[in-house]
Amino acid sequence: MPQSVARIMEFKQYFNIFMVQVKNNWVREAVYRTNFITSFIVDLIWIVIEASLFSVIYAHTDNLGGWTIHQVYFFLGIFFASDALFSIFFMRNFWMFSDLINKGELDIMLTKPVGALFLALTRWMSLTNVLNLAMGIGVCIHYADAAGFKGGWHWVELTAWLGVGLLTQSLVRFAFVIWTFWTERGWALSRLYYQFFSIATKPDVIYPAIVRYTLMTFLPFAFVASVPARALILGLEMKEYAGIATVLLGFLLFNRWAWKSGLKRYQSASS
């Protein structure tokens, strides 16, 4: 069989498994209908709090790092949509990651004929967050004109940027959680991640140069919403696109190496 056909077959196999995981998660979540509403309400309150915070700040100034309040709201819309997308597919899997190692749940995944990492990261989904994704996009649409977003076919760009946000969060979160192979307890690392992640709730233009550099390289949280909002409102230079690609590739390679090293250290806790 030619290698390209084998690749397609393998992709199809992974896609089928992914769809089974989606179906399983949908059935599970359908049982807990209240959860559907409550998770939506929590995110709604979160949006209101973040928006109120900026309203309080903008009561004393008319621009923050050159951004108007409508541009900040547009940025918040992207941030919430991107975060919701991450919550749908990956968030819970990363929270459960330390259990895989500490309780030996990884054992069973290592015996399967598909990648253990693929199984570990697609096991849990929070499909109820689709509502939150819609809410984030709704905020973007509402403030798009006032923020100076051109609209039209540029909405397609928004979709692509949400993909970049999802990829960034997954790679960075993985880079934090992978240390569980060595530290055994992942709770503090997860908390540390979310504290750093809270930097992403503010547009990067408000930060000094050194912090912005960090947010574009070692902790690239600016790719979640700040850079997408800037790209959609003002546009980016070619070197900035190249920078984003390089950083994400760097994280990908690091995570690949760390996963392999972690597996070598893994001592099946269940046995």
Next chain:
Amino acid sequence: MSHTDLPRHWRSAAIINGFKDTFAYKSEFVLEFFASAIVPAAIQLLLWYALFKNGNKPDIAGQSYADLIAYTWVSILFSQVRGGNYDFDLAEMIRNGTLSQYLLRPVGAVEFVYFRGLSYKLLIASMCLCIGIIASAFTSITIVRMFGAMFLAFLGNIIAYQLGAALAATAFKWEEAYSVLMVKNLVVQFLSGELVPLYFFPENYSWIWKIFPFHLYVYGPTQYALGKMSHEEFFMNCTQGIGWVLFCWFLVHFTWSRGIKNYASIGG
């Protein structure tokens, strides 16, 4: 030990066990402190930088750049004392049925969970108090005000836990209280003065934070420690805090006694 000694002894035993737990995971303790204190403070400081330096503002809400930096540093000391996620533990106990074990014991679950987590908070409060006392040598903070502010912060800690426990009781009805507690935490974070000082609120909206006790957690202690609250206002705040403790005590008693009647004790 006689049976009558039990109520006194279990509290001290729970605190001692909590200390042992905290010291057993030293790296976790340091990481937790770093995550919950330094990072939010850094974000706030950068926000002030953006407002004052990039925005060329001489003052905001009548406060200078130095005032806001001082607020941020001092508020860290008190934001560490408030809360904790022990209300989530209570909700989880109701959900997974482990509460049943406590119903057989001669100690109340709500009180036990508080005392179990108290040692961590006492350790943090002592550290923060020491830092404040050291800072008093170089700043306008006085030792008396620092002690007073920490007392107010601890009152806030009790209220925070009581309100959380009362809300956790919704798990008796809905099995799940996670979302309710998350919403509470988001509101508290904003209205306690942890994200921005509450004097940032426009005057006609200040009633929003004044009607809740959350300002006693961080904003009140910080203002008192910084000398921006008179002794009279401090005593008013303390009285208000004690009133809230009493009200919340009744609230916890009411919600839990009603909730226990609905408790199905599944699992555990």
